[in-house]
Amino acid sequence: MIRRNGLSLFFLVIFVLALAGQSIAGLGAYNDDQLGSGGDPVSWGAYVTSADFAVDVAENWQSEYLQFLLFIMVTVWLVQRGSPESKSDGTGDQVRPGSPEWAKTGGLRTMLFANSLGLVMGAAFVLSWYAQSVAGTAAYNREQLSRLQDPVTWPEYVASPDFWDRTLQNWQSEFLAVLSMVALSIYLRQRESPESKPVGAPHGETGTDV
Numbered sequence: 020m021i022r023r024n025g026l027s028l029f030f031l032v033i034f035v036l037a038l039a040g041q042s043i044a045g046l047g048a049y050n051d052d053q054l055g056s057g058g059d060p061v062s063w064g065a066y067v068t069s070a071d072f073a074v075d076v077a078e079n080w081q082s083e084y085l086q087f088l089l090f091i092m093v094t095v096w097l098v099q100r101g102s103p104e105s106k107s108d109g110t111g112d113q114v115r116p117g118s119p120e121w122a123k124t125g126g127l128r129t130m131l132f133a134n135s136l137g138l139v140m141g142a143a144f145v146l147s148w149y150a151q152s153v154a155g156t157a158a159y160n161r162e163q164l165s166r167l168q169d170p171v172t173w174p175e176y177v178a179s180p181d182f183w184d185r186t187l188q189n190w191q192s193e194f195l196a197v198l199s200m201v202a203l204s205i206y207l208r209q210r211e212s213p214e215s216k217p218v219g220a221p222h223g224e225t226g227t228d229v
Contacts, residue, residue: 038076041075041076042063042066042067042072043063045066045071045072045075046061046063046066046067049061049066049069049071049072056165058165069158070154070155070156070157070158070161071158071161073150073154073158074151074154074155074157074158074185077147077148077150077151077154077155078151078155078185078186078189079189080143080147080150080151081144081147081148081150081151081186081189082186082189082190082192082193083193084140084143084144084147085144085148085190085193086193086194086196086197087140088137088140088141088144089197090104090197091136091137091140092137098225099201099202099205099225100205100223100225101205101206101222101223101224101225102201102202102204102205102225103204103214103215103216103225104200104201104204104214105201105225119132151185151186152173152176152177152182153173155176155181155182155185156171156172156173156176156177159171159176159179159181159182160176200214204216205222206222208220
């Protein structure tokens with residue numbers, strides 16, 4: 020069971036470790052700021068349940084889900100000659116033995132299943148973006164009050180430079196990563212990786228199913 024699910028388990032474990040590491044490092048940085056501004060340090064439990072930690076986590080999650088949502092949806096219509104990330108055709112839609120039940124039934128259920136990956140990724144992006152905006156509002160208002168300035172409403176924060184600075188600095192890095200993967204995979208190879216074309220494949224060959 021572990022071997023058959025090794026890829027998911029590997030990323031789950033390193034995700035948990037990275038999140039735990041972020042909480043510890045973030046706590047240290049947060050308490051340094053607290054002491055520097057004359058405040059009291061907080062416990063780990065107080066920090067990980069704070070808006071400051073939540074907004075840092077949520078803004079990374081929403082940018083990751085946006086990256087995959089766009090990549091999933093854009094590759095439906097656009098191709099990149101020579102990239103294994105660009106499929107050459109859609110012949111994998113035919114129902115065959117072992118196909119999921121919702122792929123066989125037809126109608127609404129098959130339509131939903133045929134678009135389920137994009138729908139779930141889209142929902143995850145919207146929810147994490149909303150969580151970022153709510154937690155960001157709370158964290159921003161905490162800073163405002165500490166400077167004896169007026170707090171802002173959620174719509175005001177979403178329209179603020181602080182929100183879009185946090186958002187766009189994550190988006191641009193995700194877009195660059197996808198661009199690099201698409202372009203470099205045309206000319207470079209990684210033996211045994213499904214994200215790479217076979218070592219002997221011509222540079223101009225497009226699609227992993229060719």
